[in-house]
Amino acid sequence: MSQTLVHTGQHYDNNMSDVFFSQLSMPVPDVNLGVGSGSHAQQTAEIMRRFEPIVLERKPEMVVVYGDVNSTMAAALVCAKLHVPVAHVEAGLRSFDRTMPEEVNRLVTDQLANLLFSHCEDADINLRREGISPEKIHKVGNVMIDSLIRFLPLTERHKVNGLPERFALVTLHRPSNVDDVRVLRGILKSLLEINESLPVIFPVHPRTRQAITALDLDASALHLLEPLPYIEFLALERRAVMVITDSGGVQEETTYLKVPCITLRGNTERPVTVSLGTNVLVEHDNEKLRSEVSKILGGRAKPGTIPPLWDGHAGERIAEILC
Numbered sequence: 001m002s003q004t005l006v007h008t009g010q011h012y013d014n015n016m017s018d019v020f021f022s023q024l025s026m027p028v029p030d031v032n033l034g035v036g037s038g039s040h041a042q043q044t045a046e047i048m049r050r051f052e053p054i055v056l057e058r059k060p061e062m063v064v065v066y067g068d069v070n071s072t073m074a075a076a077l078v079c080a081k082l083h084v085p086v087a088h089v090e091a092g093l094r095s096f097d098r099t100m101p102e103e104v105n106r107l108v109t110d111q112l113a114n115l116l117f118s119h120c121e122d123a124d125i126n127l128r129r130e131g132i133s134p135e136k137i138h139k140v141g142n143v144m145i146d147s148l149i150r151f152l153p154l155t156e157r158h159k160v161n162g163l164p165e166r167f168a169l170v171t172l173h174r175p176s177n178v179d180d181v182r183v184l185r186g187i188l189k190s191l192l193e194i195n196e197s198l199p200v201i202f203p204v205h206p207r208t209r210q211a212i213t214a215l216d217l218d219a220s221a222l223h224l225l226e227p228l229p230y231i232e233f234l235a236l237e238r239r240a241v242m243v244i245t246d247s248g249g250v251q252e253e254t255t256y257l258k259v260p261c262i263t264l265r266g267n268t269e270r271p272v273t274v275s276l277g278t279n280v281l282v283e284h285d286n287e288k289l290r291s292e293v294s295k296i297l298g299g300r301a302k303p304g305t306i307p308p309l310w311d312g313h314a315g316e317r318i319a320e321i322l323c
Contacts (some may be wrong), residue, residue: 092123141309
């Protein structure tokens with residue numbers, strides 16, 4: 001079986017795109033659609049417009065899509081119209097919050113997919129509840145944990161030069177946290193308060209940096225960094241006293257690493273990180289955030305276990321089913 005790797009270009013910043021191909025030893029994409037940024041409608045439409053000729057030219061037996069970004073749904077729509085089978089990796093994740101663009105992408109993609117690769121029992125239950133035939137669903141584990149396990153040894157080479165030995169690591173990018181001025185100001189004030197007892201390291205997403213700059217609030221006391229390549233971020237993540245985030249992927253990584261995680265959301269499409277892992281949801285409740293930070297600093301962090309099949313072999317299971 002041969003494969004064609006298509007990079008839509010939805011993520012185009014070097015530290016959020018090109019560096020992943022080099023660090024993860026991935027081959028250079030066979031096709032780069034170079035879509036870039038835009039509104040959800042513009043970006044989705046442009047991906048579809050540029051991806052359709054590739055499918056028509058290459059005539060794939062199966063198209064594999066990953067995750068829940070606009071590229072995922074756009075590619076699935078193109079294939080459905082052209083009657084090309086689709087396999088969806090990370091199927092069945094649900095936040096049950098349709099104000100999140102990713103939730104719409106997940107719902108549409110899973111209804112169109114012919115093969116659905118899930119990473120936990122919660123996802124299987126969601127898919128069956130939505131009427132997906134059980135024959136299409138395959139619980140394979142978590143491909144992101146495959147990458148984490150493979151590259152974790154490389155993090156030993158990365159020293160945290162110039163950074164504190166003990167720290168809280170922060171990531172923040174979701175519109176519900178970044179686009180609302182009142183919410184963002186409240187989060188930053190809480191982070192500045194935490195920073196007084198535990199230094200806060202904050203690699204800042206480009207859209208988050210733009211929003212912070214527009215605020216009448218001095219956040220310079222925090223360790224504000226540029227977005228970090230995967231391995232450098234992983235090196236900080238595994239060493240952190242705690243991670244404060246709104247990222248779904250980070251919730252999973254911290255659960256595997258058994259690092260306490262505080263999620264600034266009221267829901268998560270990865271509830272297994274709460275039920276089994278180290279994750280706690282605090283939404284925009286700054287008092288609850290302070291309480292959870294206090295528990296962690298007091299040695300009362302939530303213990304966690306690693307979910308079944310998060311063992312580094314999910315990709316192998318997917319390959320076996322596809323072949």
